[in-house]
Amino acid sequence: MIEQHKIFALSLLAVVLGGCSLMPNYQRPEAPVPTVWPDTVRRQAAGAAARLEWQDYFTDPRLRALIAVALENNRDLRIATARIAEARAQYGVQQADRLPNLSLNAGRNASLTPAGASAFSPNALHSQRYDVNVSLVSFELDFWGRVSSLSEAAKSSYLATEEAQRAFRLSLIADVAGAYLSLLELRERTELAEATVKGRGETRDLVSRRREVGVSSELDFLQAEGAYQAVLAELANLQRQQAAAENLLNLLLGRSVSEIKDLPAGRSLAEQTINPDRMAGLPAEVLLQRPDVLAAEQRLMAANANIGAARAAFFPRVSLTASAGTASRTLAGLFDPGSGAWSFQPTISLPLFDAGRNSANLDIAAARKVVAVADYEKTIQQAFREVADLLNARERLAEQLAAQQANAQAQAQRLRLIEARYRAGIANHLEVLDAQRESFAAQQSTLQVQRILLATATQLYKALGQDGDAAGKSGGGKQ
Numbered sequence: 001m002i003e004q005h006k007i008f009a010l011s012l013l014a015v016v017l018g019g020c021s022l023m024p025n026y027q028r029p030e031a032p033v034p035t036v037w038p039d040t041v042r043r044q045a046a047g048a049a050a051r052l053e054w055q056d057y058f059t060d061p062r063l064r065a066l067i068a069v070a071l072e073n074n075r076d077l078r079i080a081t082a083r084i085a086e087a088r089a090q091y092g093v094q095q096a097d098r099l100p101n102l103s104l105n106a107g108r109n110a111s112l113t114p115a116g117a118s119a120f121s122p123n124a125l126h127s128q129r130y131d132v133n134v135s136l137v138s139f140e141l142d143f144w145g146r147v148s149s150l151s152e153a154a155k156s157s158y159l160a161t162e163e164a165q166r167a168f169r170l171s172l173i174a175d176v177a178g179a180y181l182s183l184l185e186l187r188e189r190t191e192l193a194e195a196t197v198k199g200r201g202e203t204r205d206l207v208s209r210r211r212e213v214g215v216s217s218e219l220d221f222l223q224a225e226g227a228y229q230a231v232l233a234e235l236a237n238l239q240r241q242q243a244a245a246e247n248l249l250n251l252l253l254g255r256s257v258s259e260i261k262d263l264p265a266g267r268s269l270a271e272q273t274i275n276p277d278r279m280a281g282l283p284a285e286v287l288l289q290r291p292d293v294l295a296a297e298q299r300l301m302a303a304n305a306n307i308g309a310a311r312a313a314f315f316p317r318v319s320l321t322a323s324a325g326t327a328s329r330t331l332a333g334l335f336d337p338g339s340g341a342w343s344f345q346p347t348i349s350l351p352l353f354d355a356g357r358n359s360a361n362l363d364i365a366a367a368r369k370v371v372a373v374a375d376y377e378k379t380i381q382q383a384f385r386e387v388a389d390l391l392n393a394r395e396r397l398a399e400q401l402a403a404q405q406a407n408a409q410a411q412a413q414r415l416r417l418i419e420a421r422y423r424a425g426i427a428n429h430l431e432v433l434d435a436q437r438e439s440f441a442a443q444q445s446t447l448q449v450q451r452i453l454l455a456t457a458t459q460l461y462k463a464l465g466q467d468g469d470a471a472g473k474s475g476g477g478k479q
Helices: 002-017 061-073 075-096 146-212 218-253 283-289 291-312 357-423 429-463 468-477
Strands: 102-113 125-141 317-328 340-349
Touching: 061 075, 061 146, 061 218, 075 146, 125 340, 146 218, 146 291, 146 429, 218 429, 283 291, 283 357, 291 357, 357 429
Parallel strands: none
Antiparallel strands: 102 125, 125 317, 317 340
16 A cells, blocks of 8 residues: 555656746737827727626617527527537646546456466466556656646637637627618618608609690600609619518527517617717727737737647656556455555656657747737737727718708708799799609618618727626636
């Protein structure tokens, strides 16, 4: 039993000794972007950024319900979640190599040597042996941190996968909101087109009657007929786009909207209150917390850890194989006094000639780290540009919407005046058609700009890496 204690003491010592590491010290690269937003949007970035859950950001109750359905049913999100489980399991496998693996073994070994085949006896020899032992097989003493570096690389890869899933979750939330807003826009534009079809149909009928009594010409009727058919074509186009928008929303949700019961009533485009002003903040406070930036940094940390494993390959590798238990020629004598048995087999291997394999592997690891640094910096630059563009677009779109709404009101007033003049016989029909076209186009453009402004706020939610709920769930695995 004393020898058994020695073996287990050696195993414990092996664990303790595995503390040296050749992995380079990780230093986060400086963010290659300005420390403040451009002058055009700097005033929008005055507040400190705080994570905001999507339930607080999107206030439309119908949209909230649809986002919740998508987060539960979207197939791509399920795939991303399953990849997290896969990466976590791979990290667990790699982590297990840092500790000794013990196994309990029991076996019987029997043999028969025929007479005359043995140099020691002319008679047939029959032997058997029973063994019960606990064994440690090829446990590597991690003197140079090879195993710990590989474990750290696996951990960083797992965390990068987790951040990638969070990035997809943010994209899904933004995509559902964008598809919902597009559907609202198309529905309102379709309703406007239907009302316009009705109005132009009435105008066409009026011109037809005036033609019959000789008040209007054939040219007036053809103009009215053309205007009526043009808006019919636009109505068909909008109905096609609306069906495509509904199909996209169904795809994102993972099920059909018509199958969802008890959906609350929604709001019109004008009633949407998506306001991202309180989310704005400095790049150092916001962009470094974006999930795609965090994922890129985790990939960089994994590449850094792989350099340590590649360096350790140049040094000797020490492994232990040991077992302790009992052995006997009979099953009944396995646990008799004096039946103890043990074996201890340390091995050391030193690379002498590998045709440059280890050097090439180190070069590969170093090159991959350079790539990872560049990828991390590029991700930050892209994030900065995306947020700056969206902040600037919000300001310009707000101005555009105000002007477009004023234009729509002016065109509607102009149409009412010209129609009154036409009924009084002062204006001709061509003026009426021109006013109808301008008013219809202005109203359609107003709805488009409203939707684009709201979609910009939706994309800004994703661009700033929000969704405090997801951050809270994923943050527990980070250092």
